[in-house]
Amino acid sequence: MSVLKDILYKVNMKAVTGDTGVTVNDIHFDSRKVKLNDVFVAIRGSISDGHDFIKNAENQGALAIVCEEIPKETINGVTYIEVEDTKKALAYISANYYDNPSEKLKLVGVTGTNGKTTIATLLYDLFTKAGYKCGLLSTVKVMVGSEEHTAIRTTPDSITINSYLKDMNDAGVEFCFMEVSSHGIDQHRTTALKFKGGIFTNLSHDHLDYHKDFAEYRDVKKRFFDELPSSAFALTNADDKNGAVMLQNTKAKKYTYALKSYADYKAQILENNFTGLLLKIDEQELWTRLIGNFNAYNILAIYAAADLLGLQTLEILRIISELNSVSGRFQYVISKKEKITAIVDYAHTPDALKNVLETINSIRTKNEELITVVGCGGDRDATKRPKMGHIASALSSKVIFTSDNPRTEDPEKIIADVEAGVEPQNFKKTMSVTNRKQAIKTACQMAGPNDIILIAGKGHETYQEVNGERIDFDDLKIVNEFLKQLDK
Structure with missing residues (x-):
């Protein structure tokens, strides 16, 4: 119970x-x-307008209505509050209703196109192993201490965020690590939260179905850093040209990390293979089970953030060496008999797919084939589809284009959009198998001893979304079953 004012x-x-x-x-x-x-x-949404449902809310006993336009017919005993932006108002109302829970813990937001889930989850794991009670708000799951909840979207609505943060307060959580999406920033879901720090990973082609162009997408991400308080830190990737943009107007203390550029936190890759990475960070050598150049950036980001949050250097390095990869991020299984390596990765943007394929190509000996199974989601940014097709066919030995989460679109039409990016010299490398399970089976049947299969796009997801229905589907589980059949 709360007083409205x-x-x-x-x-x-x-x-x-x-x-x-x-x-x-x-x-x-x-x-x-x-x-x-x-x-x-x-709330005015892209599909429906909450103002059309004010009458419903009144009929169900609402005592107060917050809106951008007070209805012509009002009801006695109901309070109407007219505001400029109800999404922004909801952010403050939610924070106030739950007694501003973000102020009672150290909240760190991670934003960028790729790496958000990995960095937020690894920070949660690192600080938990260091003995702190932690919270996590991610694409894969929500953690309140050791209690796990199902994640609905990358950045939940303001009410849900503050409700979870209040649960974290009640559970004695000291640190919370949170993915911050461009949708979440744009829709003011994070507006009334108090952040201790913000981390920028990188920026590449994504969500241009929602943002009208790349500049708008970049500027929305920047707004997160613009709103950080002076008591917070802003940590950005100096190797990404947009890293400097994020820091332009922030009041937070500015820090950078990089593999190639001058930065406050530097790392060097000494070894990179299918068992992990050997890194040199600030003159200290570190072995990690995580694989690939992109994970070198993720490891460096969590090292820097942990340092800024006050952990001791040697403790950070020790714990990082114990961390495992995040669900659906470069997870792999190897068949016993033929030694076929199958990798499942969430790569669903051109840049992420390129990173994963380049990582595999930098590690493999080239005596084995790289077979990629990939598609694109429906009802999302269609302009990235040809780019995905171009990258997959250019950087793989063979490619099977298949269905991802078609949602309400025709999967064969999506595949045709992806195939449009394949250059003539790569046509012979490609084929399409619309049924995703059959596509994975085909890849396993095509693979010879020591070959590598990459199944990209869905990662941690355990469903396929078709015409509003979620059907059980787990890439890792399915490829594991087919590989076991080959071992018989």
Whole structure:
């Protein structure tokens, strides 16, 4: 139970009709969840407009309505608050309702195109192993201490975020590591949160179905750093040309990490193979089970963040050497008989796919073939599809184009878009098998001794999304079953 005027603290109100001294029960932006004495916040979305459901919320007993336009017909006893932006208002209302939980722990946000999940999860693992009670808000899962919850999206809505953070407060969590997506920033889901630090990984082609162009995508990411307080740190990848852009207007203390450029935190790759990486970080050698150049950046980022958060250097290095790869990120299995290596990776952007393929090519001896199984999601940025086709066919020995999460699109049309990027000299390398399970089976049947199969795009996901339905589907489980059949 909260007093309405208390949860409206920092909300920019244009007009108020009714009493703000009333006691409200709960807050919702979905009118179907509204009960007696709740607050309903009307959000304008891409598919529906919450303002169309104000009447529903009133009928279900809403005591207060937060909206961008007060309805012509109002109800006696209901308080109406008109604001400029209900998404922003929801962020402050949610934080206030849960007693601003982000202020009671050290919250670190990770943003960028690739590496968010790995960095946030590894930081959670590192600090947990160091003896701290930690929280995690990621694409793969939500952790409140050791208690696991299912993640719905990369950056949840403001109510959900603050609800989890309040649970973390109650559980005695000291550090929380959180993925921050461009959608989340743009929709003000992180606006009212107090961050101790922000980490920028890299920026490449993604989400241009949502953002009108790359500049807008970049500027939305930058806004996260612009809003960091002076008490926070801003840590960015100096090898990415957008790293410097992120730091331009931030009030936070600025730090950089890099493999190639001058930076506050530097690393050098000494060895890179299928068993892991040998790195030199700040003149200290470190062995990690994680594989590939892109993971060298991820390891360096968590090393830098842990240092900025006060952990001792030798302790950081010791724990990093014990960390395992994150679910669906360069996970691999090797068949016993034929020694076929199958790698499952979430690479679903051109840059991520290029990184994974270049990593595999830098490690393999070239005596074995690299067979890639890849597709693109439906109802998402279609402009990246030909790029994915071009990269996969240029950097693999053979490619099987297949279905990813087609959602409401025709999977064969998506595959045709991907195939459009294949250059003539690579046509013979490619084939299409629409059924993903059959595509994985085909790759296993095509593979010879010591060959490598990359299954890209879905990573940790244990479902396939087809016409609004989620069907059980786990790339790692399926390829493992087919490889075991070959071993018989």
